[in-house]
Amino acid sequence: EAGVAQSPRYKIIEKRQSVAFWCNPISGHATLYWYQQILGQGPKLLIQFQNNGVVDDSQLPKDRFSAERLKGVDSTLKIQPAKLEDSAVYLCASSTMGQKVQKQYFGPGTRLTVL
Amino acid sequence: GENVEQHPSTLSVQEGDSAVIKCTYSDSASNYFPWYKQELGKGPQLIIDIRSNVGEKKDQRIAVTLNKTAKHFSLHITETQPEDSAVYFCAASRDYSGGGADGLTFGKGTHLIIQP
Numbered sequence: 468e469a470g471v472a473q474s475p476r477y478k479i480i481e482k483r484q485s486v487a488f489w490c491n492p493i494s495g496h497a498t499l500y501w502y503q504q505i506l507g508q509g510p511k512l513l514i515q516f517q518n519n520g521v522v523d524d525s526q527l528p529k530d531r532f533s534a535e536r537l538k539g540v541d542s543t544l545k546i547q548p549a550k551l552e553d554s555a556v557y558l559c560a561s562s563t564m565g566q567k568v569q570k571q572y573f574g575p576g577t578r579l580t581v582l
Numbered sequence: 583g584e585n586v587e588q589h590p591s592t593l594s595v596q597e598g599d600s601a602v603i604k605c606t607y608s609d610s611a612s613n614y615f616p617w618y619k620q621e622l623g624k625g626p627q628l629i630i631d632i633r634s635n636v637g638e639k640k641d642q643r644i645a646v647t648l649n650k651t652a653k654h655f656s657l658h659i660t661e662t663q664p665e666d667s668a669v670y671f672c673a674a675s676r677d678y679s680g681g682g683a684d685g686l687t688f689g690k691g692t693h694l695i696i697q698p
Binding site: 471498500502507508509510511512515517522523558560562569570571572573574575576 | 586588614616618623624625626627628631671673677682683684685686687688689690691
């Protein structure tokens with residue numbers, strides 16, 4: 468079974484530029500998560516989708532971050548404009564619905580460097 | 583919201599010895615506690631998990647214990663090997679019996695170093 472796919476793997480931009488990340492979850496997984504992992508810390512949830520609806524975006528900095536999940540499959544996360552403190556690894560995870568325990572499986576992440 | 587504390591931040595053990603990593607959580611509504619292993623340049627990999635209706639779970643050399651009253655849970659790795667060297671994260675969330683779950687709240691991680 469293929470895992471969670473993310474692209475690009477690395478991205479370097481100047482501050483105030485925009486950037487977008489793409490995620491393709493495990494086939495059949497209805498729930499998709501985006502996490503931000505700053506160097507030396509644990510991942511922090513940014514947004515959670517169930518199918519193509521937003522379940523939780525309480526920690527998403529909505530003035531500069533946006534995310535969408537069209538057709539309940541792939542998702543994109545966008546930052547516009549980027550700040551220095553956005554330098555981090557952006558992780559996508561997915562899990563199934565309908566099971567008692569929602570195991571989350573992570574992709575390899577996109578490492579963003581803002582200069 | 584949930585807050586997860588993890589200790590120690592770095593743990594160095596001799597190959598073949600045991601390693602223990604401890605976490606505490608704050609939200610009594612949390613009922614799902616996974617552990618992830620993250621190697622350099624990779625995403626977190628789920629290695630074991632436990633629900634709040636179970637006190638202990640074991641999978642080969644890895645075990646997790648949960649004390650729901652004290653709100654703490656621990657990861658135990660026995661007979662450590664060089665390939666166990668990585669950063670380990672504990673996490674907590676609320677899993678709803680009708681389907682669906684909250685996102686995970688992670689600890690800050692433990693860098694486990696296995697000395698040959």
